Amino acid sequence: MENILYDVAIVGGGIAGFEAALTLKTLRRNFVWLGANRFGGKITLAENVSNFPSFSGTGKELEALLSRQAESEKLPFTPARIDGIYAGGGEFLLTEGKKVFRARAAILATGVETAGSLKGEREFLGRGVSYCAVCDGALYRGKTIAAVLFSKEFEKEAEYLAGFAEKVYAFCRYAGAAFSTKNIEIVPQNPTYLKGNGRVEAIGTEKGELAVDGVFFLKNSAPPSALCGGLETEPDGHVRVGRDLSTNLKGLFAAGDVTGRPYQYAKAAGEGLVAAFSANEYLSKIETKENGRVR
Ligand SMILES: Cc1cc2nc3c(=O)[nH]c(=O)nc-3n(C[C@H](O)[C@H](O)[C@H](O)COP(=O)(O)OP(=O)(O)OC[C@H]3O[C@@H](n4cnc5c(N)ncnc54)[C@H](O)[C@@H]3O)c2cc1C
Numbered sequence: 001m002e003n004i005l006y007d008v009a010i011v012g013g014g015i016a017g018f019e020a021a022l023t024l025k026t027l028r029r030n031f032v033w034l035g036a037n038r039f040g041g042k043i044t045l046a047e048n049v050s051n052f053p054s055f056s057g058t059g060k061e062l063e064a065l066l067s068r069q070a071e072s073e074k075l076p077f078t079p080a081r082i083d084g085i086y087a088g089g090g091e092f093l094l095t096e097g098k099k100v101f102r103a104r105a106a107i108l109a110t111g112v113e114t115a116g117s118l119k120g121e122r123e124f125l126g127r128g129v130s131y132c133a134v135c136d137g138a139l140y141r142g143k144t145i146a147a148v149l150f151s152k153e154f155e156k157e158a159e160y161l162a163g164f165a166e167k168v169y170a171f172c173r174y175a176g177a178a179f180s181t182k183n184i185e186i187v188p189q190n191p192t193y194l195k196g197n198g199r200v201e202a203i204g205t206e207k208g209e210l211a212v213d214g215v216f217f218l219k220n221s222a223p224p225s226a227l228c229g230g231l232e233t234e235p236d237g238h239v240r241v242g243r244d245l246s247t248n249l250k251g252l253f254a255a256g257d258v259t260g261r262p263y264q265y266a267k268a269a270g271e272g273l274v275a276a277f278s279a280n281e282y283l284s285k286i287e288t289k290e291n292g293r294v295r
Contacts, residue, residue: 006031016257018075034094036079038077042059043060043066046058083135083227108258131219231248
């Protein structure tokens, strides 16, 4: 476990997380900015961005400008794919496998998975559906499981699962999948639904069903409720927030696509800023109460 207790931990390397980090730097807060990658994926995918103030160009050009600003501002970024956020005792523990980050407040800026979820994925969360190979892999010792991989970077995690499971059906949503482990079978069809009676029992494809004991979705964005137990979400899965972007968990704020539509850079950046101010205010109130210290 890291010994540092940060004021704020930001989870998400997109534009919402970036703006939160910039704002916390201005507010002179001690923060850690965590993310699977910095400005990865979405920003570079946009063919033409014409609705962001002072900018018109491709997503790649926007990413280059943001990266330049992050570097000139010396914003520290820590690559980490957070698999759990735990609240208790006035602080948050954020885990990446066995690695733990500690903070007194946290901002969830994890975006949304554009690929969409599978029928039954949410229903069986914690009852056969998992997003974390390291956390849950050992539960499937000697069993048959499916792994839905969203990019090549997750092949190592599927191989880790294959170390426990007797058989792993791999659904790879990218070209050029390859595994060195014999008990992984690449399924060339798309998964279409999950089925079961109380727990996952089968995964459906357009060519029929495969009996499985569990299904791992290996992707960068897990649903927020899977990341953080007790976090309230809207019926559509977005994090429920107030105007100050606070969630139902004290000290936890959310910003960007993760809080709902419209999915837009300007909205995500604006919310990153508001969440950072709200986290600062939350901490200031605690500090005033505890130490008589006013920021
Ligand atoms: C093809 C395309 C074109 C678009 N064009 C436009 C446009 O022209 N104009 C516009 O305004 N918007 C556009 N958008 C929408 C815009 O990209 C999003 O609204 C914006 O990126 C949201 O920012 P965010 O920071 O909330 O989330 P994201 O950009 O999704 O960033 C979230 C980050 O958090 C990371 N993450 C998730 N979970 C974890 C975890 N557990 N641990 C660590 N990191 C994690 C993700 O990997 C990701 O890097 C477009 C989107 C797409 C896909």
